[in-house]
Amino acid sequence: MAPVAIETPVHTNGTNGASSDSVKKVQQETEHVHDIDPSKLTLHLKSELTPVPAPETLTFGTVHTDHMLVLNYSPELGWSAPSIEPYGPMQVDPMASCIQYATNIFEGMKAYMGADGRPRLFRPDLNMARMKRSADRLALPPFDEQALLKLIKTLVMVEKRWIPTAPGCSLYIRPTMFGTRCGFGVTPSTSATLLVILSPSGPYFPGPVRPISLYAESRVRRAWPGGTGGHKLALNYAPTLRPTHDASLQGYNQILWLFGDDDHLGEVGQMNAFVVLRREDGSLDVITPPLDGTILPGVTRQSVLDLTRAHMLNAPIPGLPAELTLHVQERHMPIAELVEHSEAGRLAEVFGVGTAAVLVPINRIGYGEEGKEIAEETGASGFGPVAKAVREEIMAIQEARRTHVWSVPCDE
Amino acid sequence: MAPVAIETPVHTNGTNGASSDSVKKVQQETEHVHDIDPSKLTLHLKSELTPVPAPETLTFGTVHTDHMLVLNYSPELGWSAPSIEPYGPMQVDPMASCIQYATNIFEGMKAYMGADGRPRLFRPDLNMARMKRSADRLALPPFDEQALLKLIKTLVMVEKRWIPTAPGCSLYIRPTMFGTRCGFGVTPSTSATLLVILSPSGPYFPGPVRPISLYAESRVRRAWPGGTGGHKLALNYAPTLRPTHDASLQGYNQILWLFGDDDHLGEVGQMNAFVVLRREDGSLDVITPPLDGTILPGVTRQSVLDLTRAHMLNAPIPGLPAELTLHVQERHMPIAELVEHSEAGRLAEVFGVGTAAVLVPINRIGYGEEGKEIAEETGASGFGPVAKAVREEIMAIQEARRTHVWSVPCDE
Numbered sequence: 112m113a114p115v116a117i118e119t120p121v122h123t124n125g126t127n128g129a130s131s132d133s134v135k136k137v138q139q140e141t142e143h144v145h146d147i148d149p150s151k152l153t154l155h156l157k158s159e160l161t162p163v164p165a166p167e168t169l170t171f172g173t174v175h176t177d178h179m180l181v182l183n184y185s186p187e188l189g190w191s192a193p194s195i196e197p198y199g200p201m202q203v204d205p206m207a208s209c210i211q212y213a214t215n216i217f218e219g220m221k222a223y224m225g226a227d228g229r230p231r232l233f234r235p236d237l238n239m240a241r242m243k244r245s246a247d248r249l250a251l252p253p254f255d256e257q258a259l260l261k262l263i264k265t266l267v268m269v270e271k272r273w274i275p276t277a278p279g280c281s282l283y284i285r286p287t288m289f290g291t292r293c294g295f296g297v298t299p300s301t302s303a304t305l306l307v308i309l310s311p312s313g314p315y316f317p318g319p320v321r322p323i324s325l326y327a328e329s330r331v332r333r334a335w336p337g338g339t340g341g342h343k344l345a346l347n348y349a350p351t352l353r354p355t356h357d358a359s360l361q362g363y364n365q366i367l368w369l370f371g372d373d374d375h376l377g378e379v380g381q382m383n384a385f386v387v388l389r390r391e392d393g394s395l396d397v398i399t400p401p402l403d404g405t406i407l408p409g410v411t412r413q414s415v416l417d418l419t420r421a422h423m424l425n426a427p428i429p430g431l432p433a434e435l436t437l438h439v440q441e442r443h444m445p446i447a448e449l450v451e452h453s454e455a456g457r458l459a460e461v462f463g464v465g466t467a468a469v470l471v472p473i474n475r476i477g478y479g480e481e482g483k484e485i486a487e488e489t490g491a492s493g494f495g496p497v498a499k500a501v502r503e504e505i506m507a508i509q510e511a512r513r514t515h516v517w518s519v520p521c522d523e
Numbered sequence: 524m525a526p527v528a529i530e531t532p533v534h535t536n537g538t539n540g541a542s543s544d545s546v547k548k549v550q551q552e553t554e555h556v557h558d559i560d561p562s563k564l565t566l567h568l569k570s571e572l573t574p575v576p577a578p579e580t581l582t583f584g585t586v587h588t589d590h591m592l593v594l595n596y597s598p599e600l601g602w603s604a605p606s607i608e609p610y611g612p613m614q615v616d617p618m619a620s621c622i623q624y625a626t627n628i629f630e631g632m633k634a635y636m637g638a639d640g641r642p643r644l645f646r647p648d649l650n651m652a653r654m655k656r657s658a659d660r661l662a663l664p665p666f667d668e669q670a671l672l673k674l675i676k677t678l679v680m681v682e683k684r685w686i687p688t689a690p691g692c693s694l695y696i697r698p699t700m701f702g703t704r705c706g707f708g709v710t711p712s713t714s715a716t717l718l719v720i721l722s723p724s725g726p727y728f729p730g731p732v733r734p735i736s737l738y739a740e741s742r743v744r745r746a747w748p749g750g751t752g753g754h755k756l757a758l759n760y761a762p763t764l765r766p767t768h769d770a771s772l773q774g775y776n777q778i779l780w781l782f783g784d785d786d787h788l789g790e791v792g793q794m795n796a797f798v799v800l801r802r803e804d805g806s807l808d809v810i811t812p813p814l815d816g817t818i819l820p821g822v823t824r825q826s827v828l829d830l831t832r833a834h835m836l837n838a839p840i841p842g843l844p845a846e847l848t849l850h851v852q853e854r855h856m857p858i859a860e861l862v863e864h865s866e867a868g869r870l871a872e873v874f875g876v877g878t879a880a881v882l883v884p885i886n887r888i889g890y891g892e893e894g895k896e897i898a899e900e901t902g903a904s905g906f907g908p909v910a911k912a913v914r915e916e917i918m919a920i921q922e923a924r925r926t927h928v929w930s931v932p933c934d935e
Contacts, residue, residue, distance in 0.1 A: 172618075172706050173705075175617075175618065179617065198617070200615060200617070201614070201616075202614060203614075203615045204612050204613075205591065205610070205699065205720055206584075206587060206720060206722075209622060210699060210701055211629060212757050212760040212761050212764075213625040213761040215761075247765070249761045249762070250764040250765045250768055283707065285707060290761075295583065295585075295631075295879075296583055296584050297792075297793055298764070299765075300764075308618060310707060330749060331750075332748070332749030335747040336744070337741075338750070339762050344762075345758075346762065348624040348709050349626045349702075349756070349758055350660070350751050351709065352624075352661060352709070352712075353659070353660055355709075380709075
């Protein structure tokens with residue numbers, strides 16, 4: 112069992128903790144406590160290691176490696192010395208904030224064994240910055256992102272033998288922070304635990320990559336302006352389980368989340384959405400919803416935007432004609448507009464992007480209450496030309512088959 | 524340490540679990556598994572009991588009793604035999620659904636030592652029905668509410684010595700259910716743990732009851748139509764911590780949550796809101812936001828509505844003139860309308876109601892960006908006449924000083 116610290120109940124003011132005094136006290140305290148210090152890392156490694164599973168047996172996020180990174184935060188001491196220790200269940204108080212009030216955040220990253228033999232991360236600075244924003248949104252303790260990233264790299268190096276090299280496989284990295292303060296008062300969790308779990312994973316959608324279907328959901332809303340949809344919080348996911356389950360009974364793989372009075376496109380399951388439209392002059396519109404607080408600022412989303420914009424500057428995407436014009440736009444698209452484009456024959460591609468699945472084509476979208484559907488020809492490979500080229504390019508960078516600053520080695 | 528079951532990772536399909544096959548499988552399975560069976564209860568009691576704290580030291584939700592009720596659900600077996608066992612930390616897998624995806628629900632109830640010497644609950648059927656709806660909303664396992672209620676009554680009887688009898692004190696009851704399925708696929712938690720924790724509690728806001736202040740928040744939204752605000756989910760609480768913290772820095776106790784384009788009133792902190800307006804003919808409007816999915820269907824809210832409506836039929840509320848006309852309404856009230864009533868001298872009372880705090884008067888509401896405030900005279904006692912009479916009546920029923928079907932003995 113992992114020796115995760117258990118906070119003892121605080122027998123003080125049990126109110127909402129909303130008095131200025133208590134807040135000031137917390138702020139003063141955090142100024143004098145320890146931040147994450149990678150130089151204090153201790154390793155408690157297992158003497159008998161688990162055999163690494165055969166790559167063809169890997170699915171997404173079901174297996175963990177031998178060890179995890181553990182850090183605990185207390186208001187008196189700040190972040191504890193980091194520890195890499197055997198993966199195992201942790202002790203949690205039933206009154207802990209993470210159980211009672213969902214003060215839980217996480218990140219999704221992947222390590223790849225680079226073509227150069229070096230384990231590599233993909234744009235990890237974006238994950239660290241986002242995790243820091245998530246912690247702040249739930250009033251969890253702040254932390255030094257560069258220090259955490261350094262520890263993640265060390266953990267990946269320790270668990271290097273777990274990085275699968277088969278196509279579509281990678282070592283999924285799940286940094287997780289959760290509040291451990293005990294008590295039923297609805298007040299910030301002044302103590303927390305930060306874990307980094309590694310999971311050798313196969314494709315998010317098992318089998319060869321093939322298009323998925325969506326149900327456009329307008330009764331249940333995943334997020335809204337002023338809510339938490341723009342942050343990577345555990346609490347954004349639980350409410351999606353029931354509607355996704357219901358959509359699956361109708362034969363759809365995932366939900367296309369719609370927002371607002373005009374039912375504009377949001378996310379696709381747990382992925383960011385992209386729509387490609389054909390113009391009469393042969394150029395293409397590449398459209399994704401804007402970061403208005405309802406959309407997760409995805410690392411893959413940002414990378415697709417960066418690559419397609421660079422295509423129009425000085426870095427054409429391999430696999431796409433250099434002379435092809437892409438009109439890249441972050442804007443709202445009502446579902447009615449998507450239907451209109453489809454009916455007019457302008458809809459070229461729809462796909463979802465995210466760390467777990469990278470890029471998944473979509474060939475069918477159910478909408479409305481009368482079983483209406485947008486059906487899209489996706490060709491023999493299942494991919495449209497933009498989806499195919501962009502996915503290939505991102506994976507080439509991730510796997511260091513192409514040299515790029517986005518691919519960061521873990522061994523330096 | 525409490526022997527809470529730990530699910531071992533499921534090494535099967537790690538996708539979003541959204542295939543019809545897996546859903547059907549779960550449905551078929553749940554038809555043949557055990558529901559909660561109170562006749563199978565086992566008691567593992569501590570040999571050395573903790574001394575009960577002095578009532579004057581009690582705050583809200585910081586102390587637990589000696590024991591808790593524990594039930595575990597597995598898709599193969601259904602609900603385990605219930606167990607009352609020593610309170611203590613539980614073992615949780617770091618990949619568990621409750622840590623990663625916030626599949627956590629809870630209820631808030633209270634046990635009172637009745638004037639007749641019998642421990643009593645207040646309208647517990649409403650809590651059980653709401654908890655069942657919460658479980659369904661997060662795709663957690665269903666359960667027999669009457670069976671759970673029977674076990675809660677037994678637990679209260681076992682822990683009877685912990686029920687504080689001092690004014691404003693009670694034994695707070697926290698049923699908690701959380702998903703224990705392991706894996707990073709975003710899929711319903713097919714396994715779960717259900718705990719009932721007891722906490723002898725003093726007033727939610729410490730000290731003598733006094734009015735609190737609110738900041739009317741329109742940038743951050745607690746809930747929205749199509750969201751989860753109408754269910755009692757852990758995930759509704761974490762997003763409120765940061766804004767409440769920020770409001771406290773401006774000198775306000777709690778947030779008045781606003782919704783919609785017209786910024787109409789939602790909840791008050793974690794309570795339901797009530798507004799009382801004076802009419803020229805001396806009658807009063809008693810107004811609370813409607814249950815449109817953004818508002819928790821509070822047990823105290825329902826009780827205030829029931830009592831004020833009964834006042835107009837055949838059961839005048841003691842402490843209010845029988846001839847006083849109350850116009851009871853569940854309707855939206857934009858913050859601008861509230862300001863208008865205040866400026867015109869029509870605003871008689873504003874208060875929040877909930878299980879934890881019962882009823883708390885509000886005497887100051889900050890709104891807008893220029894430090895504007897609604898200030899309300901609340902009289903020497905801090906309570907307006909409706910708030911005072913309704914609170915007294917509810918507490919009289921809760922403490923069985925008045926006989927009422929809402930007050931349910933635990934010993935039958």
